[in-house]
Amino acid sequence: MVRYECPRCGYGVRPGDENCGRCGEDLKPKSVQPIQVTLGAVQLDRGQGERYNAHIRSVDSIQVARPDSTIQAKKAELDRREQALLERERKLRAFAKELEERSKAVGPAVPPAAPDMDELRRRVREELARQFEPELEALQAQLDEREAELQEARLKLQMTEACQTIEGVDEAELARITEEIFTELRAQLRSPPKVSDVGVLRTRIPRLDEVLGGGIPEGHVVLLSGPPGTMKSTLAYTILYKAAVNGLSALYLSVEQGRRSIVRQMERMGMPEAGAEGRLKVMDLRELRREMEGSEGNWREVIMGYVQREQEATGFKAFALDSLESFKALTEHCFSRQDLKDLFDWFKALGITVLVISENVPDEWDEDYQGEAYLSDGILELLMREMGDSRVQRWVRCVKMRGANVDNRYYTMFHDGREFSLSLPLAPSLASDDRGPKRSFAMALKTVIYPGT
Numbered sequence: 001m002v003r004y005e006c007p008r009c010g011y012g013v014r015p016g017d018e019n020c021g022r023c024g025e026d027l028k029p030k031s032v033q034p035i036q037v038t039l040g041a042v043q044l045d046r047g048q049g050e051r052y053n054a055h056i057r058s059v060d061s062i063q064v065a066r067p068d069s070t071i072q073a074k075k076a077e078l079d080r081r082e083q084a085l086l087e088r089e090r091k092l093r094a095f096a097k098e099l100e101e102r103s104k105a106v107g108p109a110v111p112p113a114a115p116d117m118d119e120l121r122r123r124v125r126e127e128l129a130r131q132f133e134p135e136l137e138a139l140q141a142q143l144d145e146r147e148a149e150l151q152e153a154r155l156k157l158q159m160t161e162a163c164q165t166i167e168g169v170d171e172a173e174l175a176r177i178t179e180e181i182f183t184e185l186r187a188q189l190r191s192p193p194k195v196s197d198v199g200v201l202r203t204r205i206p207r208l209d210e211v212l213g214g215g216i217p218e219g220h221v222v223l224l225s226g227p228p229g230t231m232k233s234t235l236a237y238t239i240l241y242k243a244a245v246n247g248l249s250a251l252y253l254s255v256e257q258g259r260r261s262i263v264r265q266m267e268r269m270g271m272p273e274a275g276a277e278g279r280l281k282v283m284d285l286r287e288l289r290r291e292m293e294g295s296e297g298n299w300r301e302v303i304m305g306y307v308q309r310e311q312e313a314t315g316f317k318a319f320a321l322d323s324l325e326s327f328k329a330l331t332e333h334c335f336s337r338q339d340l341k342d343l344f345d346w347f348k349a350l351g352i353t354v355l356v357i358s359e360n361v362p363d364e365w366d367e368d369y370q371g372e373a374y375l376s377d378g379i380l381e382l383l384m385r386e387m388g389d390s391r392v393q394r395w396v397r398c399v400k401m402r403g404a405n406v407d408n409r410y411y412t413m414f415h416d417g418r419e420f421s422l423s424l425p426l427a428p429s430l431a432s433d434d435r436g437p438k439r440s441f442a443m444a445l446k447t448v449i450y451p452g453t
Contacts, residue, residue: 006020006022006023006025006027007025008020008023008025009022009023009025011023013027118298118299122289125285126286129258129286133258133261136261137258137260137261137264140261140265141264141265144265144268144269148268148417151414151415151416151417152416152417154391155414155416157391199217199218200212200214200215200216200217200218201215201216201217201218201239201243201248201317201318201353202214202215202216202242202243202246203215203216203238203239203242204239204242204243204246205238205239205242205419205420205421205422206419206420206421206422207411207421207422207423208396208420208422210407211397211398211406211407211409211411211422212398212401212404212406213401213404213405213406213407214404216239216353216378216401217353217377217378217401217402217403217404218317218351218353219348219351219352219353220353220354220377220378220401220402220403221344221347221348221354221356221375221376221377221378222353222354222355222356222376222377222378222379222380222401223324223356223358223372223373223376223378223379223380224236224355224356224357224358224380224382225358225359225360225373225379225380225381225382226359226381226382226383227359227383227384228359229384230382230383230384230394231382231394231413231415232357232358232382233254233257233262233322233357234266234269234415235380235382235396235413235420236252236320236322236355236357237252237262237266237271237320238269238271238420239318239320239355240252240280240318240320240355241266241271241275241276241280243317243318244276244277244279244280245275245276245277245279247279248279248316248317248318249279249280249281249314249315249316249317249318250279250280250281250316250317250318250319250320251280251281251283251307251310251311251314251316251318251319251320252280252281252282252283252319252320252322253283253284253288253303253307253319253320253321253322254282254283254284254322255284255285255303255321255322255323255326255327255330256322256323256326257284257322258284258286259282259283259284259286259287262282262284263282268417269415269417269418270417270418270419281310281314281316283306288302288303288306291306292305292306298330298331299330299331300327300330300331303327303330304343304346307319307350308350311350311352316352317351317352317353318352318353318354318355319347319352319353319354319355320354320355320356320357321354321355321356321357322357323356323357323358323359324356324357324358324359324372325358325359325360337371337375340371340372340375341371341375344375344376356372356376358372360372360373377401377402377403378398378399378400378401378402378404379398379399379400379401380396380397380398380399381396381397381398381399382394382395382396382413383395383396385410385412385425393412393425394412394413394414395410395411395412395413395425396410396411396413396422397409397410397411409424410425411423411424411425412424412425
């Protein structure tokens with residue numbers, strides 16, 4: 001007969017069983033194979049054999065299940081993998097030991113040094129300046145030429161308008177007005193206004209010293225504030241240049257523009273560098289970095305250290321900072337009002353007259369935000385004034401000047417390419433004057449011929 005048993009534990013199973021009832025072995029048909037057993041090898045007890053002889057019939061062989069060879073193959077595969085893992089573990093231990101020995105020989109690891117952000121910013125600025133400086137200088141030269149042409153055209157237009165108004169005016173009235181003008185001019189030439197040089201820095205710009213009550217008091221920190229295009233830098237440079245021509249040493253420090261560009265621009269405005277005879281020194285960040293090489297501290301400390309060193313060496317009495325906003329941007333922290341007060345107090349401690357150029361619009365002054373307007377000793381406000389006939393004029397007025405009796409009215413500021421000049425602004429509509437068209441023409445002609453009356 002055929003007998004089936006579990007190939008794993010030898011427990012008897014039935015042909016239809018899928019798992020062994022003892023060990024749970026999987027009994028799929030492919031894993032159970034019958035074996036041949038010869039009945040001749042079976043010995044029975046004689047007494048019992050005769051009893052069951054009638055119930056056992058002779059068969060040639062019986063099938064007995066035995067383990068499949070797949071299990072042996074799996075076991076061999078597992079042994080092989082185990083050996084491979086052991087070999088890999090041995091190699092990893094050897095590699096770890098080698099790394100430990102090397103780390104002991106090298107010593108403790110040193111963390112990389114943190115990058116110097118100031119040095120990186122300096123290199124980036126130098127590279128940008130090297131790449132774009134020629135183009136910027138060329139554009140600045142074109143802008144200066146266009147500005148000079150525009151100013152000349154405006155002056156010609158004013159003279160043309162004044163001449164056109166002559167038509168229809170009585171000749172006798174015109175002669176009388178002309179005689180009054182020349183009489184006033186001769187009287188002023190015989191007795192020019194006396195302005196004392198003691199204790200003040202004279203601007204030597206026609207009419208401006210009179211507006212300031214004689215000039216800028218020595219030791220004052222004066223703010224030149226206004227929007228772009230109002231010639232703040234040119235006005236500050238002109239004051240220092242005229243002071244240097246008359247024997248006073250001065251320093252002009254630009255945080256934004258290059259030194260060569262400033263000198264070339266001011267030469268076109270009628271102020272050659274040779275005319276100052278070396279008493280006016282112009283510095284930019286590149287030149288300052290070269291002279292202060294090896295100095296420690298941030299940009300604010302380096303700039304202040306240079307100004308103090310230069311003042312002790314040359315004894316200059318006038319200084320211009322262009323501009324305050326760029327100086328604030330060089331600091332690594334928020335420039336508070338206390339920092340601004342400390343800076344102005346430091347300038348006063350040097351005993352010099354300081355002109356600080358500010359790009360703030362006067363309408364935006366606020367005590368909590370624009371502290372420079374309240375901490376400075378004086379303010380010159382510059383602005384662009386749009387006239388009714390699409391013309392634009394530059395206006396200037398002295399908002400305040402501590403310790404001086406100043407004129408707070410607005411004045412029109414002209415520059416003819418060589419000199420500044422101030423005059424009272426023309427009325428927006430002269431034709432509507434209540435005193436008649438002749439009187440309106442007289443005022444217009446008087447303002448054009450003699451600015452400032």
